[in-house]
Amino acid sequence: MPGLLQRVKSKMFIFAHRKTLGLLEGEYGSVFRGRSLDFDDLRTYVPGDEVRDIDWKATARHGSPLVKRYTAVRRHSVLLLVDTGRTMAAEAASGESKLEIAVEAAGVLGYLACRHGDDVGLLHGTETSNRYLPPRAGEHNLERLLREVQSAVSPQGPASALAQQLDYALRFLKGRLLVVGVADEFMPDQHTVELLRRLAARHEVLWLTIRDVELVSDATAPSSRDLGTGSMIPSALAADPDVRKAYLAAMHQREERRRELFRVLGIAEEQVGSSDGVVPAVFALLERHKAGRSGRAG
Template sequence: MKIDYEYLSRIRRAVALYTNKKTSNILDGDFHSIHRGRSMEFDDLKEYNFGDDVHDIDWKSSSRMGSIVVRRYMTDRRHNVMFICDCGDKMMADTDKGQPKKETALMLFGTLAYITGRNGADYALAYPKGEKTTISMFRSGPEHLEKLLYDYEEHIPAQAAISLDKVLDEVVGSINKRMIIIIITDSAGVESLDPKMLRAITKDHDLLIYNIEDAWLTGDHVYDTGIRKYEKLFLSHHAQLHEEEARQKRAMVESFNEMCKQCKIGMTSISQESEIIDKTIDLLERYKHGYYGYFTGTI
């Protein structure tokens, strides 16, 4: 995947991230600040957890207490943005606009991560890999972004043995930080998420979901990724099948919208790379003002 930094730099200032959670880890208000560093007002010590900055380790206190502890401050001027990206055969299909879901997911992650880093935040990536969850460290910068992009691109096609629901649960359970969590998946991934767990997560974290739209199962040139063949025309052009598929998609949108409202989640759909910026701006502005739900076009 070729990274177009000139394109990314042009749209960087078009997007602002906001958080509704007042924590010791994130800035209040507008995300445009590129201030680096933290308040020098010491708060307390806590045991080191995966994802904590190693520069915060208090070695003298660790030696005295017999375990690794880190310093905490009253105000930490950096957001922590966790990207959770889906993998598997389903991500190798096309969107409803005929674009590869894999390329759309990579561009979506790359664009959002670049904007996040350029606006003074640290970000990490988690995705399912085999029977485990791969979780990177929180960092920023071009080298960090490129490494994560290449790692994700390599593992997108691999079928994982664990669900996205399990990945999310492991991320929240293993990282002791307040986070803005951004999930990049498709409709099957969204359906795998447990609303009860989502409600618990949004008590402490901000949660945004990008649903990469699936291609229709009816219409021209319908390819089945499961059997690696094109569907027969008499099935893909069957009028009643198309009507039933449209009905099920409308029901799915209503279900996702209700779940997002109940769990205080912002969610949008992406069908092609050209939609990423406009839909991200719309999603973040709505979320900033407390308008939760699934924001998508009509079917």
């Protein structure tokens, strides 16, 4: 049986031209550009040093200006933060499992990190547990992470609770990370919004939303079940034109609120509804993040 990462790489080369893959790697490489540095020690200020590098507390103790000296970070750490609650076993917009798309997305982003020599880790969980696998290098490690995600999701499993995973990341994970969230169309409550705000202040954060399947349009089809709540949606009701119109309007408003929320938080967010759309969505996500950083710098 072929490995999950091998399947991801095969699909990447099928659905993307060589030029597109080169651009994709370039966009990933731009994520960490800038002050990709770790503190080393202090030295005496000399004309031309940046004012923001002055250590004011040390300067006050020493009596003359001291600046922080940094060393370049040559390897970065990427954290895949994946929702593995039971709703990820539901259908996505394409009719595929959301889990299949999540594995594909995590694989593409993880593969880009591996190509750049970066470490990749995983944080996933539900309302009942968190599971953290620290960042490590290499494709063998990435394959292990993808299999971890694949085996963690079940229609009978616990519900999602992204706030718990975000809280875990804030309390226990040190050092600057590139955090890539992969989840379904959840709408953060105020507590989750505050956790996302704090996470974005500490790390580079990107978010990929997996789109839900639409309501059935065939009144004779079997009724659908909401995996999140367990409630049934009668097909006759879902196929009613007025119900569908109201549902689509509500979902559109919800989508706009979520997009605005991520914009205010300064977190690049992109949506994907199929495994074939993962590479374009990741490319658009990295571009959106780059544009957002340029806007904040300006």
